[in-house]
Amino acid sequence: xxxxxxxxxxxxxxxxxxxxxxxxxxxxxxxxxxxxxxxxxxxxxxxxxxxxxxxxxxxxxxxxxxxxxxxxxxxxxxxxxxxxxxxxxxxxxxxxxxxxxxxxxxxxxxxxxxxxxxxxxxxxxxxxxxxxxxxxxxxxxxxxxxxxxxxxxxxxxxxxxxxxxxxxxxxxxxxxxxxxxxxxxxxxxxxxxxxxxxxxxxxxxxxxxxxxxxxxxxxxxxxxxxxxxxxxxxxxxxxxxxxxxxxxxxxxxxxxxxxxxxxxxxxxxxxxxxxxxxxxxxxxxxxxxxxxxxxxxxxxxxxxxxxxxxxxxxxxxxxxxxxxxxxxxxxxxxxxxxxxxxxxxxxxxxxxxxxxxxxxxxxxxxxxxxxxxxxxxxxxxxxxxxxxxxxxxxxxxxxxx
Numbered sequence: 001x002x003x004x005x006x007x008x009x010x011x012x013x014x015x016x017x018x019x020x021x022x023x024x025x026x027x028x029x030x031x032x033x034x035x036x037x038x039x040x041x042x043x044x045x046x047x048x049x050x051x052x053x054x055x056x057x058x059x060x061x062x063x064x065x066x067x068x069x070x071x072x073x074x075x076x077x078x079x080x081x082x083x084x085x086x087x088x089x090x091x092x093x094x095x096x097x098x099x100x101x102x103x104x105x106x107x108x109x110x111x112x113x114x115x116x117x118x119x120x121x122x123x124x125x126x127x128x129x130x131x132x133x134x135x136x137x138x139x140x141x142x143x144x145x146x147x148x149x150x151x152x153x154x155x156x157x158x159x160x161x162x163x164x165x166x167x168x169x170x171x172x173x174x175x176x177x178x179x180x181x182x183x184x185x186x187x188x189x190x191x192x193x194x195x196x197x198x199x200x201x202x203x204x205x206x207x208x209x210x211x212x213x214x215x216x217x218x219x220x221x222x223x224x225x226x227x228x229x230x231x232x233x234x235x236x237x238x239x240x241x242x243x244x245x246x247x248x249x250x251x252x253x254x255x256x257x258x259x260x261x262x263x264x265x266x267x268x269x270x271x272x273x274x275x276x277x278x279x280x281x282x283x284x285x286x287x288x289x290x291x292x293x294x295x296x297x298x299x300x301x302x303x304x305x306x307x308x309x310x311x312x313x314x315x316x317x318x319x320x321x322x323x324x325x326x327x328x329x330x331x332x333x334x335x336x337x338x339x340x341x342x343x344x345x346x347x348x349x350x351x352x353x354x355x356x357x358x359x360x361x362x363x364x365x366x367x368x369x370x371x372x373x374x375x376x377x378x379x380x381x382x383x384x385x386x387x388x389x390x391x392x393x394x395x396x397x398x399x400x401x
Contacts, residue, residue, distance in 0.1 A: 002044075005065050009048065012061055016048045023047055037066060053382070081111045188260035191382055194389035195235055195265075195306065206230040236267040238301050238346075242311025243285050244274045250354040253380060254310060257352075269301060275315040276335030277342065278326055294338060298345050306392045307342060307349040313366040313377070314355070320365050339372055347395060350388045351377040357384075357399075375399055 006021045024047040028040075041062055049058050089107065104110055204227035215224030239261060241254060261268055271281040271292065280291035318325040320335045343349060351369060353360065357379045360366045370377040375398040378388040384399070391397040 005044070008061055008065055009058070012057065014048075014054055014057060014061070015050065020048050081107050188257055188385065189264055191385040192260055192264040192389060194386055195237070195392050204228055234267070235265060236301075236305045237261065237265045237269070237308060238297075238305045239268065239270045239308045239310060240277065240281070241270065241272050242275060242309075242313075243272050246312055246314050247354075250312070250380075253354055257310065257380070269305075271297065273311075274328060275311075275319050275326070277338045278329075278331045278335060279333065279338070294341075298341060303346060305346060305348075307346040308388070308392075309349070309351040310354075310380070311351070312353055312355045313351065313360075313369040314363045315365045317364050317368065320368055336368070336372065339369070343372070348392045349373070349376065349395075350391050352380045352385070352388060353377055354380040 002021075002025070006016065009016045024044055027043060027047065044062070045055070045058055049055060086107065089101075093101065101107060101110070206228055208226040208228040211226035211228065212224065215226055216222065218224070239258070241258070247254070258270065261270075271283055272285050272288075273281050277294060279294050281294055281297060282288050282291045284290060316325070316327075319327060323332060323334050324330045325334065351373050353366070355366075360370065360377075366377075374395070376388075376391050376395070378384040378391070378399045387397065387399060391399075
């Protein structure tokens with residue numbers, strides 16, 4: 001039951017697990033919730049979704065699932081009422097309900113009427129909606145939950161309090177929490193916080209709560225205040241930004257990333273390159289003549305540094321693979337040779353690409369750099385940045401689109 005819904009969520013990379021799906025089925029069997037589609041929406045969202053950033057995607061997929069779900073034909077119903085329905089009626093019907101049921105011909109007669117009516121078109125010319133799909137083409141005259149004729153999701157409901165079920169998930173109340181939203185400096189800082197190596201160094205300027213409690217207890221209740229150095233993020237980061245050419249359209253986003261990184265990392269070094277790394281880099285993009293030899297960079301920053309390349313990786317393939325292929329100068333060695341030296345020196349390395357991941361396959365150079373990085377190229381989105389920070393701590397984490 002609802003296995004296709006579970007698989008739809010999994011296909012779109014929502015982190016829903018089989019135990020959570022079984023929990024959902026268990027809750028539905030226990031009749032905790034109702035039987036309407038709106039109640040199933042709230043129940044499945046509560047059971048399956050663990051993080052607020054996935055709420056908007058869940059709403060979109062739920063709407064897709066409900067819209068694409070066909071009406072159940074009469075052939076999908078068994079020829080006679082199932083045993084669980086008979087048992088439920090026996091335990092829940094009152095004496096008056098049983099008498100009314102007998103006057104209508106019994107449960108078998110009503111079951112056959114249901115099978116016949118499900119094949120008959122409603123007022124809109126389409127078969128009945130599935131039971132419980134409140135507000136999605138339901139026919140009030142036939143006793144099916146709904147609001148009569150089908151209503152457009154954008155159509156205003158004059159009754160106010162009797163809104164249709166699709167509006168619940170089509171409101172997109174969690175759109176701003178989506179993990180694919182446009183980045184800003186604040187959520188960039190939050191994503192970069194995942195790359196933290198906290199150590200205590202310096203003066204004792206922070207209250208040690210555990211030590212104070214322990215010392216006070218040993219002193220028989222006399223207050224013994226303990227202090228300790230504050231924890232600071234000691235991770236070392238080297239960022240290399242691709243500038244110029246096709247990266248001009250990403251200037252604002254890269255500026256926000258740089259600002260967030262300066263705030264988050266105490267030990268941050270940054271350099272610039274164009275298209276690909278060659279024998280020199282520079283620290284001031286307005287004065288490219290003041291260049292730093294790349295060999296000097298490789299020797300100056302040790303293996304403890306986490307290296308982050310930021311660029312769209314979009315260039316002519318010969319700029320990457322061929323000596324003297326650079327568009328700015330005659331490079332003696334191919335760009336991929338210098339990239340290999342970075343990979344050999346820094347085991348913790350990722351590439352952030354501001355272009356959408358769906359476009360990467362249309363650029364041969366992007367595919368080459370993605371292969372070079374061991375599939376550690378990540379999109380410059382909130383979710384992609386968080387995965388990249390995890391990959392810098394554990395290189396086995398790669399990006400899958």
